[in-house]
Structure formats: C-alpha cells, structure tokens
Amino acid sequence: NDTTEVIFFPDSQVACIDYFTKVNGCVARDCKFSHKENSLSKLFMILSKSTKSMDVCVFVLTCTDLTDLLIQAHKRGVRVRVITDCEQVDATGSQVWRLRSEGVAVRTDESSFFMHHKFVVIDEKTLVNGSFNWTRQAITGNQENLLISDNSTLVKEYCKQFDHLWMLYDPQ
Amino acid sequence: NDTTEVIFFPDSQVACIDYFTKVNGCVARDCKFSHKENSLSKLFMILSKSTKSMDVCVFVLTCTDLTDLLIQAHKRGVRVRVITDCEQVDATGSQVWRLRSEGVAVRTDESSFFMHHKFVVIDEKTLVNGSFNWTRQAITGNQENLLISDNSTLVKEYCKQFDHLWMLYDPQ
Ligand SMILES: [Zn+2]
Ligand SMILES: [Zn+2]
Numbered sequence: 001n002d003t004t005e006v007i008f009f010p011d012s013q014v015a016c017i018d019y020f021t022k023v024n025g026c027v028a029r030d031c032k033f034s035h036k037e038n039s040l041s042k043l044f045m046i047l048s049k050s051t052k053s054m055d056v057c058v059f060v061l062t063c064t065d066l067t068d069l070l071i072q073a074h075k076r077g078v079r080v081r082v083i084t085d086c087e088q089v090d091a092t093g094s095q096v097w098r099l100r101s102e103g104v105a106v107r108t109d110e111s112s113f114f115m116h117h118k119f120v121v122i123d124e125k126t127l128v129n130g131s132f133n134w135t136r137q138a139i140t141g142n143q144e145n146l147l148i149s150d151n152s153t154l155v156k157e158y159c160k161q162f163d164h165l166w167m168l169y170d171p172q
Numbered sequence: 173n174d175t176t177e178v179i180f181f182p183d184s185q186v187a188c189i190d191y192f193t194k195v196n197g198c199v200a201r202d203c204k205f206s207h208k209e210n211s212l213s214k215l216f217m218i219l220s221k222s223t224k225s226m227d228v229c230v231f232v233l234t235c236t237d238l239t240d241l242l243i244q245a246h247k248r249g250v251r252v253r254v255i256t257d258c259e260q261v262d263a264t265g266s267q268v269w270r271l272r273s274e275g276v277a278v279r280t281d282e283s284s285f286f287m288h289h290k291f292v293v294i295d296e297k298t299l300v301n302g303s304f305n306w307t308r309q310a311i312t313g314n315q316e317n318l319l320i321s322d323n324s325t326l327v328k329e330y331c332k333q334f335d336h337l338w339m340l341y342d343p344q
Contacts, residue, residue, distance in 0.1 A: 002174075006329040010285070059303070113182070113313035116303045129319060130301065131231070131288045141285035143337065147301060147319065147326065154319065157178040165315065 002151040007039040009132060009144040015041035017065045021048040021072075039146070040139050043128070044069065046148065050078050050122045055162045057083040057117040060133035062093035067134070071102045082106040083165050085115040095134075107169040115165070119158055127155050174323040179211040181304060181316035187213035189237045193220040193244075211318070212311050215300070216241065218320065222250050222294045227334045229255045229289040232305035234265035239306070243274045254278040255337050257287040267306075279341040287337070291330055299327045 016033035019026040047069045074080045086108040109115040119129040130146040188205035191198035219241045246252045258280040281287040291301040302318040
C-alpha cells in the first residue's frame, strides 16, 4: 500500500541536522538546535536516506542545512540534480554557487517567469511536494506544507516533469 | 481506490471559464479563450463541481476567473471559506475585497511571515495542493504543479490544518 504523510510548518525550533542524520549523532556540548522530532527532522531523514538519486526542483534555495544534505549525498555517490529559478541564483544567501563549487549539477530556467515548483523526488521512489521553499523562513516562520508520497503513478509523473525541465534547461 | 492526478502549468492559453463551467457553455461570438482541455480547465471543473464546501488556503489570490468560481459556489449555497496572507489583501489585483463584498468569509494571518500554503479542499473529499498561487502568471507563465487527491487520510490532515488556521485567524 502507498505511504502518504503530510508535514506542516512552522516548527517552533530548528532541528539539529547532526542529531538526525549523522551516524555519531550530535557531538556539540551545548547544542542550540532541537533534538526532538519535528517537521524539519522528518525532512532531514528522508533526504539523508537517499541512495541512488535526488531530483530537486525548488524555487528558492537558501537553507544551508538542507544544502549540506545534497552535498553529502553527492559525495556518497548519489546522483543529485537541482533545478531552481534563474532570478534566485544571485539572490542573497543562495546556495547555488556552493552546490556548483562542490560539483552538484544545477540548472535554471532562463525566463522572467518563475520556476516555482517546490518538489523533490528521492530514488525515483518518494515524492516530497508542497509550498515549502528551502529557506530558514519556511522552517520556523511561515505556514507551509509538504506532502510525502510513494504512490508510484504520482512519482512517475513528477520524475517525467523533472526530466522534461532538466532537458529544457540544458545550457548547451 | 484512491484517485490521484497531477496537473502542470504553464498552459499555453487561458481556458474559457464559461465553456468549462457554465450549463450553456460559452456564448461569446469570438471567444479569445481556449475551448481545449488544459490544466486550468481541469481546475475550473474541480472547483465548479463543489456541492457542500470549499476550504481555500492560498497565499496569493488575484485571478478573477478562479475568484468567480468561489463567488458562484457561495451563491449556490456552498460553504466557502478563504484563508490568505495579510500582506496580500492590499496587493495590486487582490480579490479579497471582492470576495468579502460578495459575502464570502476571508481570514488572514496577522504576521510578517507568510501564510504560504496553496491548497484547497473540496467537499471535505478532494485535495488540490502544490506550488500554484491563484494568479494569471501561475497559469500561463510559471512552472507550477497541482496534485489532486481524494486519499481520505490525506484530505483529513489538510481539513484539520485548515480548521486549525481558521480558528487561529479568527479576528474576534
Ligand atoms: Zn545537536
Ligand atoms: Zn469561450
């Protein structure tokens, strides 16, 4: 049977990325982040468990923690592809240049319209989709939702759309 | 079994609201809108078939056609409730005052953060959720998605969140 879950934001505290994703957990003496499960910790765990591929199609990408998970995945051999909006590449705090400098492939639209999606497909098996941009404000400020589903029909549709945009935004 | 569908934007043309939602269809002599099924026409049809309730929780609301469907639903006795972002109420083209003047209940957050959801629950039975704000730019400009589902577990979660925000934003 399909697994479907919804997570809502804002979280009252920012989850500790080390605690939820590192084998050794958090080694900070006085960690200022939360060790209690919340919406962000669920997202951390979903992203950190990728083994084959991560197709990220997100309008705004400024959150350093979530970007860290992409870079870590890339380093352990996961095929990470990122599509974002061209206007966002040079925005304050954009993580695009950091991703590129680490060797993660990032493509953008070339249009004054928005590449406004906020979805990720993990291992071509799990869809994460909703209103949530990858920003600190989305985590602890805004009202946001993410729907997590492994319905294969649904996942296939988003994979297909990702591939379509990936080719459309090929700079060659 | 659950029905799940995805629609992607942009559409190449704006769908004719009369053609897809009116009993008599489109009576315009030289209609400049599209009579071919597309993503917007699917959204029109989902919204126009509501019989009991429409819970709309959408960050930006400037599209007059989609607003018309809410007002028409309200007039035929559907309980229409709208939640949007307070900063958007006075934005150019906002349809909030039009909705209110027609008697549709609209509530907003009172925060500098965003009420950033873009979901609708129809008849407590169908969820429409994604990146899509109710703007003309989202229809024919941006890359956007809407996931449509009648998975009852999922729908219940969004209903519950809507009720939570509806009470939270009670101006009384
Ligand atoms: Zn910690
Ligand atoms: Zn027409």
